[in-house]
Amino acid sequence: MAIERAAVIGAGLMGSGIAAQIANAGVPVLLLDIVPKDGADRSAIAKGAIDKLLKADPAPLMSKSAAKLITPGNIEDDLDKLKDVDWIVEAVIEKLDVKQSLYRKLEPFRKKDSVVSSNTSTIPLQTLIKDEPESLQRDFVITHFFNPPRYMRLLEVLGGAKTRPEALAAVSDFGDRRLGKAIIAAKDTPGFVANRIGVFWMQAAVNAALDLGLTVEEADAIMGRPIGAPKTGIFGLLDLVGLDLQPHVDKSMREALKPDDAYQTVRRDFPLMETMIKEGYTGRKGKGGFYRLQRNGAEKVKESIDLKTGDYHVSDRARLESADAAKGGLKVLVTHKDKGGHYAWAVLSKLLRYAASLVPEISGDIANVDLAMRTGFNWKRGPFEMIDQLGAAWFAEKLAAEKLAVPPLLKLAAEKGGFYKTENGQLQYLGTDGAYHPLKRAEGVLLLADIKRASKPILKNGSASLWDIGDGVACLEFHSKMNAIDPDTLDLVKKSVAHVGKSMKALVVHNEGDNFSVGANIGLALFAANIAMWPMIEDLIGQGQATYKAVKFAPFPVIGAPSGMALGGGCEILLHCASVQAHAETYMGLVEVGVGLIPGWGGCKELLLRNQPGPKDPKGPMPPVAAAFETISLAKVAKSAAEAKELKLLRASDGITMNRDRLLFDAKARALQMLAEGYKPPEPKELRLPGPTGVTALHLAVDGFRLQGRALPHDVTVSAALADVLSGGATDFTTVVTEDQVQKLEKKAFMALLRTGPTLARMEHMLTTGKPLRN
Incomplete structure (x- = not known):
C-alpha cells in the first residue's frame, strides 16, 4: 500500500512537528486536536500550532510553503475527512484511557486498510490495543518519533501479533524514503531501544556527577564530545529535553521494568531537580534549568547551578585534562587519573554493560542498537562501537577485576575479538549465535x-x-x-x-x-x-x-x-x-561578505546566471543583478x-x-x-548588465542601510565591490558581457578587498572566535 495522505491527531509540540515533517515530504496532512473550551474557533488549537511552526527556530518546516499542505481541524467536526487518509498518527497525551477513547472515536470514520499508529514511548502496544476490535488491531502499529521530528533521524517502528505485515512495511518504507528516517524495528519492550539505553545513561551520569562531586560544567565537558555525544553533555541535555519530563519517564520505566533490571538499581530520587521543577526551572522552556541566561544590562550572562547548594553562579569553562586527553580515544579517557577520567569510567562501565545485557531482549542485533543511539541521541558511536573502541577483551577484564558481572554477549565479543570486523571489504557484526553476519544495506542505500x-x-x-x-x-x-x-x-x-x-x-x-x-x-x-x-x-x-x-x-x-x-x-x-x-x-x-570578501570562484557569475529572466519575466538588466546582490550581500x-x-x-x-x-x-x-x-x-552564456547605472542604484540601497545603522563602514566597502562585479564593471545594457569577463571582475574585486585592513581583521576574528566581526 502507498501512503499519499496522512493525518496527525494531537497538535502539541510533537504532533505538530510530525505533521510538519510529513508536509516537508510533500504529502498533504490533516492536523486535528480537541475543540477549545471557549469554542470561538473550533479548530483554534490546530491553527495555532501551524502558526507556531511558521515562527519556530530551529524551523520544523523546510520551507514556509510546506505549511500549505497542513490542514487544521478538530476531532468533533472533521473526522469524516479521515476517509481519504492512508495513515493516521496519534500523538496525544500519554494516558491510556485518552488514547483508547480516541481510537474508538476514529474507527467508524477511517478508510479501510488505513494504518493507525501511536507515537507513544511509554505504553506497550499490547496494552494500547487490548480489547480493541480486530479491524484496528490488524492496522495498528507504533511509530515512535524523536523530538524535534525534522532533525532527529530515528523512527522506532513495531507491530503487534495481529498487525498486517503490509501495514508495518508501508509505514516503515514511508518513514525511510519520504520522511528521511533511520528505521529501527523495535520490540514491544519498555522504552523500546533508544530510550531504554538513553534514560539509563542520563540517570547513571547524574548519579556519578553527584557522587564524585563534579560541577555541571565538568560533567558536561566529559559526557559530551569526549565520549562522542553532543556538546550539551548530560545536564545541558536535561535542560533541552525539559526537567519536568524526567519524573514521568522515570515512573513509566520503574513501573514497566522487572525488579531485577539494572535500571531499578541505578535510578534514584534527585531532590534538587524536584525543587527546580516546582519553582519553574524546567530547562530551556522554563526560567532556566541547570543552566540559565541572566541579563546584565545589554549583555546575557550564562549561569549554572551548584549541585550541592542549588545556588546559581556565573558559568565557568571546565578545565579537565581528561577532556583534552580524550582525543586519544575512549580508553585514554576512562583510564585518565583525574576526576573526569573517573567520572567517564563510572558512567560508561555501567552504560555499556547494561547495553550488552539487553540484546536480544530489545533488538535482534547489535547493529540496530548502535544505529538507534547514533540517530536518536546523536552519538558518534553506539554502545557496541564504543566497546570495540575500548577493546572488548580489555573492557570485560576490567569489569571482572572490579567484580562486576560481565554479560554473556560481552564475554562472547571478548573471545571473538570484538563486536564488529571487516571481512573481504564487508562490515560484519557479531550475532547472539556467536557468528559474524554481514551488515546488509537496504535497497537504494549506497554508502x-x-x-x-x-x-x-x-x-x-x-x-x-x-x-x-x-x-x-x-x-x-x-x-x-x-x-x-x-x-x-x-x-x-x-x-x-x-x-x-x-x-x-x-x-x-x-x-x-x-x-x-x-x-x-x-x-x-x-x-x-x-x-x-x-x-x-x-x-x-x-x-x-x-x-x-x-x-x-x-x-x-x-x-x-x-x-x-x-x-x-x-x-x-x-x-x-x-x-x-x-x-x-x-x-x-x-x-564571503562575513569575512570582508566576495565570492571569487565564480559564485557571483553563477548566481547572476541563475537569476536571468525567463521569456515571461520582466525585461531589463536590474532584476537579476538586484536579486543576486541581495543574496550575496546579506550572506543568505x-x-x-x-x-x-x-x-x-x-x-x-x-x-x-x-x-x-x-x-x-x-x-x-x-x-x-x-x-x-x-x-x-x-554552452557559455552571455549577459547584458547595467554597468555604472546599476552600481549607482545598488549604492543608494546600501546607503539607506548605512543611515539606518544596519550597514557598517566596511559593509559599504564590500557592497560597493560586489555591486561593481554584478553590474558588469564599465559596461552598459547594449554590450555583451561574457562569463569569463565577470570572473575577471570577481578576481580583481577579491584581491582589492583582501588588501584592506578591515577585511584582514574580519578573517582573523572569524578564525579566532568562529563568529563574524562587525566593523
Missing part, C-alpha cells in the same frame, strides 16, 4: 564508507580522494578539516575531471562528513596576505575559477550531492555542477534544500533526497539518467 572498506582510491592527496562507485561513475570526496577547500582540494578536482573524462562516464561530488564543505581555507589566505604573498593568492583564485569552469563544461555530467553546510567555495562548486541531488538538510550560501544561507531552491542556489530541476543514507545512490542514478538522455555540456 561511501562501504566503498572505502572494499577498495582503494583511484586518486588521493591530503584533502580529497576519488573513488570508483560502479557503473563507470566516480565519487570525489573532500576530507580536509571541515572539508575546507585548499589548493590540494582544487588540484584533485582538476585531476578527477581529467581522469573521468578519459576513463569513466560521470562524476559525483559527495562526502559523508558532518558538512559538505565550509568553504575556502581562509586561514591559508590570511597567512599569505599577512606576509604579502599576493601572487600566490591571485594564483589560487585563478586556479579555483579554472577548476570550477572545468567542472561546469566537462563533457560528462558532474553531480553535486551535498549534505549539511555548503558554504562559500563549497557552495560555488555546487553552482557549477551539471545537476545537484541534495540531502534535504543542506544549508547553502555564499557567505538556505536552511534546507527547499529554501536553496527559493534562493536559486539550487535549480528547480535539482533533486532532493530526504534520507541521507540514500543520497549517494540517488546522485549516481541521476548521473546515469543524464547519460542515458544523451548528456551534452552547457
Whole structure:
C-alpha cells in the first residue's frame, strides 16, 4: 500500500512537528486536536500550532510553503475527512484511557486498510490495543518519533501479533524514503531501544556527577564530545529535553521494568531537580534549568547551578585534562587519573554493560542498537562501537577485576575479538549465535564508507580522494578539516575531471562528513596576505575559477550531492555542477561578505546566471543583478534544500533526497539518467548588465542601510565591490558581457578587498572566535 495522505491527531509540540515533517515530504496532512473550551474557533488549537511552526527556530518546516499542505481541524467536526487518509498518527497525551477513547472515536470514520499508529514511548502496544476490535488491531502499529521530528533521524517502528505485515512495511518504507528516517524495528519492550539505553545513561551520569562531586560544567565537558555525544553533555541535555519530563519517564520505566533490571538499581530520587521543577526551572522552556541566561544590562550572562547548594553562579569553562586527553580515544579517557577520567569510567562501565545485557531482549542485533543511539541521541558511536573502541577483551577484564558481572554477549565479543570486523571489504557484526553476519544495506542505500572498506582510491592527496562507485561513475570526496577547500582540494578536482573524462562516464561530488564543505581555507589566505604573498593568492583564485569552469563544461555530467553546510567555495562548486541531488538538510550560501570578501570562484557569475529572466519575466538588466546582490550581500544561507531552491542556489530541476543514507545512490542514478538522455555540456552564456547605472542604484540601497545603522563602514566597502562585479564593471545594457569577463571582475574585486585592513581583521576574528566581526 502507498501512503499519499496522512493525518496527525494531537497538535502539541510533537504532533505538530510530525505533521510538519510529513508536509516537508510533500504529502498533504490533516492536523486535528480537541475543540477549545471557549469554542470561538473550533479548530483554534490546530491553527495555532501551524502558526507556531511558521515562527519556530530551529524551523520544523523546510520551507514556509510546506505549511500549505497542513490542514487544521478538530476531532468533533472533521473526522469524516479521515476517509481519504492512508495513515493516521496519534500523538496525544500519554494516558491510556485518552488514547483508547480516541481510537474508538476514529474507527467508524477511517478508510479501510488505513494504518493507525501511536507515537507513544511509554505504553506497550499490547496494552494500547487490548480489547480493541480486530479491524484496528490488524492496522495498528507504533511509530515512535524523536523530538524535534525534522532533525532527529530515528523512527522506532513495531507491530503487534495481529498487525498486517503490509501495514508495518508501508509505514516503515514511508518513514525511510519520504520522511528521511533511520528505521529501527523495535520490540514491544519498555522504552523500546533508544530510550531504554538513553534514560539509563542520563540517570547513571547524574548519579556519578553527584557522587564524585563534579560541577555541571565538568560533567558536561566529559559526557559530551569526549565520549562522542553532543556538546550539551548530560545536564545541558536535561535542560533541552525539559526537567519536568524526567519524573514521568522515570515512573513509566520503574513501573514497566522487572525488579531485577539494572535500571531499578541505578535510578534514584534527585531532590534538587524536584525543587527546580516546582519553582519553574524546567530547562530551556522554563526560567532556566541547570543552566540559565541572566541579563546584565545589554549583555546575557550564562549561569549554572551548584549541585550541592542549588545556588546559581556565573558559568565557568571546565578545565579537565581528561577532556583534552580524550582525543586519544575512549580508553585514554576512562583510564585518565583525574576526576573526569573517573567520572567517564563510572558512567560508561555501567552504560555499556547494561547495553550488552539487553540484546536480544530489545533488538535482534547489535547493529540496530548502535544505529538507534547514533540517530536518536546523536552519538558518534553506539554502545557496541564504543566497546570495540575500548577493546572488548580489555573492557570485560576490567569489569571482572572490579567484580562486576560481565554479560554473556560481552564475554562472547571478548573471545571473538570484538563486536564488529571487516571481512573481504564487508562490515560484519557479531550475532547472539556467536557468528559474524554481514551488515546488509537496504535497497537504494549506497554508502561511501562501504566503498572505502572494499577498495582503494583511484586518486588521493591530503584533502580529497576519488573513488570508483560502479557503473563507470566516480565519487570525489573532500576530507580536509571541515572539508575546507585548499589548493590540494582544487588540484584533485582538476585531476578527477581529467581522469573521468578519459576513463569513466560521470562524476559525483559527495562526502559523508558532518558538512559538505565550509568553504575556502581562509586561514591559508590570511597567512599569505599577512606576509604579502599576493601572487600566490591571485594564483589560487585563478586556479579555483579554472577548476570550477572545468567542472561546469566537462563533457560528462558532474553531480553535486551535498549534505549539511555548503558554504562559500563549497557552495560555488555546487553552482557549477551539471545537476545537484541534495540531502534535504543542506544549508547553502555564499557567505564571503562575513569575512570582508566576495565570492571569487565564480559564485557571483553563477548566481547572476541563475537569476536571468525567463521569456515571461520582466525585461531589463536590474532584476537579476538586484536579486543576486541581495543574496550575496546579506550572506543568505538556505536552511534546507527547499529554501536553496527559493534562493536559486539550487535549480528547480535539482533533486532532493530526504534520507541521507540514500543520497549517494540517488546522485549516481541521476548521473546515469543524464547519460542515458544523451548528456551534452552547457554552452557559455552571455549577459547584458547595467554597468555604472546599476552600481549607482545598488549604492543608494546600501546607503539607506548605512543611515539606518544596519550597514557598517566596511559593509559599504564590500557592497560597493560586489555591486561593481554584478553590474558588469564599465559596461552598459547594449554590450555583451561574457562569463569569463565577470570572473575577471570577481578576481580583481577579491584581491582589492583582501588588501584592506578591515577585511584582514574580519578573517582573523572569524578564525579566532568562529563568529563574524562587525566593523
